[in-house]
Amino acid sequence: MRRITLWFLSTSTALVLLFSYHTSTAGAGGSAAPVVAVSGASSGTDNGAGSGTDSDSGSRTSGSDSSSASSQTYDGDAVQTRWGPVQVQITVEGGQIRVADVLQVPMANHHDQQINSRAVPILNAEAVDAQSADIDMVSGATDTSEGYLSSLQSAIDKAGL
Amino acid sequence: MTAGTTATAAGPATATAHAGPSRGRPARVWVEQIMGMPVSVHVRGRDAEFGPDVDTAVAQAFSHLRRVDAVFSAWRPDSDLRRVRRGELVESAAHPWLAEVRALCERAEHSTVGLFSATAGSGGSRVYDPTGLVKGWAVEGAARHLALASGIAFCVNAGGDILAGTSRGAPDLGPWRIGVEDPRRRTRIAATVELVDGAVATSGNAARGAHIRDPRTGERVVRDGSATVTGPSLLWADIWATATFVDPSAALQALRRVDAAYRCLVL
Numbered sequence: 001m002r003r004i005t006l007w008f009l010s011t012s013t014a015l016v017l018l019f020s021y022h023t024s025t026a027g028a029g030g031s032a033a034p035v036v037a038v039s040g041a042s043s044g045t046d047n048g049a050g051s052g053t054d055s056d057s058g059s060r061t062s063g064s065d066s067s068s069a070s071s072q073t074y075d076g077d078a079v080q081t082r083w084g085p086v087q088v089q090i091t092v093e094g095g096q097i098r099v100a101d102v103l104q105v106p107m108a109n110h111h112d113q114q115i116n117s118r119a120v121p122i123l124n125a126e127a128v129d130a131q132s133a134d135i136d137m138v139s140g141a142t143d144t145s146e147g148y149l150s151s152l153q154s155a156i157d158k159a160g161l
Numbered sequence: 162m163t164a165g166t167t168a169t170a171a172g173p174a175t176a177t178a179h180a181g182p183s184r185g186r187p188a189r190v191w192v193e194q195i196m197g198m199p200v201s202v203h204v205r206g207r208d209a210e211f212g213p214d215v216d217t218a219v220a221q222a223f224s225h226l227r228r229v230d231a232v233f234s235a236w237r238p239d240s241d242l243r244r245v246r247r248g249e250l251v252e253s254a255a256h257p258w259l260a261e262v263r264a265l266c267e268r269a270e271h272s273t274v275g276l277f278s279a280t281a282g283s284g285g286s287r288v289y290d291p292t293g294l295v296k297g298w299a300v301e302g303a304a305r306h307l308a309l310a311s312g313i314a315f316c317v318n319a320g321g322d323i324l325a326g327t328s329r330g331a332p333d334l335g336p337w338r339i340g341v342e343d344p345r346r347r348t349r350i351a352a353t354v355e356l357v358d359g360a361v362a363t364s365g366n367a368a369r370g371a372h373i374r375d376p377r378t379g380e381r382v383v384r385d386g387s388a389t390v391t392g393p394s395l396l397w398a399d400i401w402a403t404a405t406f407v408d409p410s411a412a413l414q415a416l417r418r419v420d421a422a423y424r425c426l427v428l
Binding site: 005136137138140 | 316328338339363
């Protein structure tokens with residue numbers, strides 16, 4: 001049971017800010033199929049050629065990428081978190097993030113594994129979700145995800161999205 | 162839940178993921194690792210060519226953050242904060258920012274009826290640690306440099322806390338769309354906020370376990386979820402996000418009393 005409670009504190013505010021919910025990913029952004037987090041070896045590290053991952057994400061709209069040569073892969077900067085370096089890679093096709101892969105993840109001890117089993121797959125999916133929601137930035141809890149998100153952010157920056 | 166609208170997430174999605182007027186605008190991005198976190202600055206302009214004043218403003222913004230870090234770092238032994246703590250430096254002789262931040266901390270503690278406090282720890286081992294306030298304050302200072310470049314919109318993301326603004330003479334460059342992650346199902350964006358000038362800050366335990374303490378008891382706040390606050394100032398959005406995470410209903414009551422320009426999302 002997930003509960004979202006929303007308090008609107010002011011009715012007369014100079015700001016016109018609206019919260020809206022995504023309770024389903026079936027938004028208007030297209031390619032809104034549930035995202036399978038793809039982690040581990042990313043075969044298509046060198047700029048593209050379909051990024052080699054659409055086999056396991058066949059439900060997404062990437063079936064059309066065979067013709068487009070516009071697929072490009074960007075590596076985020078490795079970011080030091082207190083648990084070690086985290087780095088992501090994203091593949092961009094036609095201005096859309098298609099795949100977000102984790103390139104390196106600290107898995108040195110049990111503590112790390114606990115953290116990453118929670119943080120990393122979710123953040124992977126979020127990366128793609130974030131694009132389908134057509135957003136510029138993500139606000140969320142900091143630290144592990146801070147390092148991770150920022151790495152993704154840095155990849156997006158390189159992509160010039 | 163004293164303040165108004167309650168919505169459950171069971172309903173249909175109401176968000177529209179649209180491509181705003183901002184899409185396709187020429188944009189540039191800078192990222193630097195400062196204060197232990199990558200800070201990214203996004204800038205949009207009317208034309209693909211950004212003037213040299215934009216580079217200058219961005220460089221000044223980053224250097225502001227580095228100066229703040231040199232003064233307030235809790236890790237660097239030579240920071241003013243650490244030297245004051247060790248008794249090697251009296252606060253009146255230290256960087257004037259220390260006094261400014263201490264005054265802000267006192268104001269924040271007062272406004273939030275003690276839900277935010279710069280005095281960390283519990284029992285007898287309480288240490289003055291303004292880190293929770295310094296980040297938002299520093300980003301606001303950095304943004305003042307960005308606002309001096311001509312004709313741009315900018316958005317700074319410092320570890321998930323975000324401040325957007327425009328400089329003088331900026332055309333309508335559209336809002337920045339900020340996604341707030343769902344702390345329980347982080348595959349999802351739980352909410353979106355559109356910002357032209359303003360801030361979004363989120364506090365929660367989702368990333369690193371229970372690390373936020375209730376200053377009233379010194380105990381760790383043990384629960385999941387997150388609190389996001391949006392409003393004009395990142396300094397205050399950040400303070401209120403922490404306070405709201407500690408005690409949503411008490412914080413919301415207090416916030417309503419002191420400032421009507423902020424909104425909270427408790428997830």
